[in-house]
Amino acid sequence: MRFANRIKYYFRKPHNVILVVLAITLVFLTLLPLAALIRDTFIVHPSEIMTVRGAKVNDFTLFHWRKVFFDGTKSYKLFYEPLWNTLKVSLFSSILAIIIGGSFAWLITRTNICFKSFISVVFVFPYIMPSWTLAMAWLNFFRNRLIGGAPGLFTAITGIPTANWFAYGLFPTSVVLGLHYSPFAYILIGGILRNMDANLEEAALILKSSRAKIITRINLPIIMPAILSTFLLVFSSSMSAFAVPAFLGTPVRFQVLTTQLYRTLNGLNPGYGYIMAVVMIVIGLAILAMNQWYLGKRKSFVTVTGKSSNFSLIRFKKSKIPLSVIALLFVVAIAILPLVTFVIESFIMAPGDYSFSNFTTQFWVGKGREDIGGGEPGILLNKYLYMAFWNSLKLSLIVAIVVGIVGGLAGYAIVRGRGTKIASLVNSLAFFPYLLPSMAFGAIYLSMFAKPIGFLPSLYGTFFLLVLIGSVKYLPFASRAGINAMLQLSGEIEEAAIIMGVPWWKRMMKILFPIQKSSFLSGFLLPFISCMRELSLFVLLITPANRVLTTLLFQYNEKGWNQYANGINLLIIIVVLLINLAINKITGASIDKGIGS
């Protein structure tokens, strides 16, 4: 009886109910798939009857493990070399993102340069664009005669041919991914720099410490957690990036794990792919563990004291204008210029010919012509485009709402239940999907939900499956935002309401949510944007009838119908920007608050 009472008491607290429900759901949606993935590395798949001779579908086999790890040169080429390349790309792009994003964060928050608001708005553009479109822009600029055709704009203007290593392979892949994810660094590091207690710096200044010493002894230790989080996020994102290496690496046969993953999953050896996915998850976990270990052993710094935040900006004098101009040109080059090339490229007929007579509106409003493309009409007349557009919008909105609500509740429950085992379990489970490489995650859901499980019917081909995977994958964004929002709130506010007898849902709706509205809303925004420009997560799960814009875009890019592709890309960016702007104006939420600190 006492036991039953204890349970009853336990569940009387709303956060306990939330924690238990979330724990069960997340185990089902993240850990079970992991088990399914591991099982998939040991069985024969339908397309492997060509490879695993004499075997039947669903037989147990060690074939995949042997081939991937222990088959001499073949394993080296199949797995070890791509693994090595993946690690290099992820490392370089993380470093680049931290340097670029960090520098801009410092310039914007700590100095007196001009154009601050413009730069801070435009700097996040590369994150909004689907990552591989930056790769396309890179090729537009720097392609050389290795792949023939018209030379890139850079060569056309300067006459200097670009080197192969510069145009294709490791270098451009790392740079493009680094640029794409540098907004992460900008947001995370910027957030800390903005809220940092200026007293520390002032104290050091009074004690006549040198600038260098202030940076190394005060600023760096304080922003170190942000740098590490950035590293974790960018590293795992770059590791699971597929399209960028696919476009920039193929000409020189530069392979990374994801390109091998895509090939094997869509080709003859999905078993290999599942093993690579496991390896990628293990790497992600290792980095997370390192991160936790570092954060655990260091002393924590209270950064938000609410005291003084009107710290003195570093005042550039002579160098102010040149520095501002350089910063401006840089963001224009990485964020605006690609957009301009997309506009131009969507209007030209013959490739590489920029004369006025070559301009055409064929690819926007033309009727289908068989001598260009496959006879597909211009994108504004294309019924499949509207279908995909509607699907994308619907998917992103639903995912954002689901994730925003679940993330907010998770944040509430985790913070209220702080210190309990179940709270830290839910906390880790809610972050775990971030470490699952998108494409591998898609592959697992594909094999798990293609058949009925328990009371669930087969979900393959349903829109619901896309919503489900999107929600799980982007939950980390919203749960982080939720946790941060709740941590900043003193528990007394809610306690006061409890004493007054205000019911739980009313406390949430009337007190907690309104106070931290912009933080919570940011938990909606980032999933929305990420979902609008996501490819790898959906590429394996999409059936033709529920295609989204990015898969359509990727298909056009792959076919080499660049005009259509550039047009669609523009559409995606414009929609995201408009919605971002609207939400920003109405509610004050913005992406930079989404990841929190």
Place this chain on the structure above:
Amino acid sequence: MKKAHLYAIVILLFASLFNAFAEPSQELVNAAKKEGKVVVYSITSRISNAATAFEKKYGIKVEAYNLKDGELIEKVTREVGGNITGADFVICQDSGRVYGQLIAPGYLVNYIPDSMKNVIPKEYQNPLVFQFINKVFIYNSEKTQNPVIKNVWELTEPKWKGLVQFKDPKQEGVNANFLTMVTSPTWSERLAKAYEDLYGKKLVLTTPNAGYEWIKRWFQNGLILGNSDTTISENIGIKGQKAQTMGLFVYSKTRYDDAKNLALLPMTEVQPFSGFMYPAFLQMTKNAKNKNAAKLFIEYLLTDEGFKPWSKDVGAYSSNPSIKVDPTDHPVEFWASRLVFEDPQFLFENRADVEEFVNTLEYK
């Protein structure tokens, strides 16, 4: 007796003539119209034009989706295997996998319209071939109208280093099939002979046979792998290039010559082959929802009218011999002796090995 023979022949001729222009039965049309809709997955993008024409003619809505060959096979495996509603019929390619993964387990069902039974040659009836597609050696013809190579072994010489392009065999099954067929006994023998003809000495092997050897040397001579045949056709065909370039890609891409201002010409007399040719199959899915509409569309695609989006350009060859190829092109019989064809059984048994081999070749 002789007269009887003659009558028989005349009757047969008439029958086949009649068949060639036969309309689908009214029953089928009515049943199809009742369904009102048909879904097709296709490896050729021009299906969208045929779909528009079909919609106009019968008032039946078409959802036509263009997929890559591997993608299509994966989707059909999942959808039919899981009994999920998807395509009613497909236009698919990649014989080895189509036979082994889709036809053997019964996911795809063969259907030949009555009107076509006496028209389409028997060997193309099961599985029903929709058309043949060819990829041939094509060069930039801005400076010269004469073929730039006579023998495929020339592509392994330093002078072609970095100037030849081919779509990544990882991205399209038929390209991997071509490489696999090259290692077959027949073709490796011919390659060995071609090597001797060109250099007057025996080929020294570092790999299992002359086919593998050619692949290795070709790939390691700076062969550039692309993501799309369209992009490759632009890269090769664009005017004003300093170096002479060439590639092995879909012949029908030369149809872009005028609109995109490209200079592309095919080579047909390269030893021992000038490229490769592969079938695209027309198959119904086992769980097709709109069976009659699918049958009607299949029948339509096999007629002159239905094949228009393809036949008005080079590089498309219907399995229906009464549909003429483009006047500047050659019929399948011409290509038969010049191109590498697919052998599903050989592909099924050897493709995995060849893919693995190709994956180990460094870019050099």
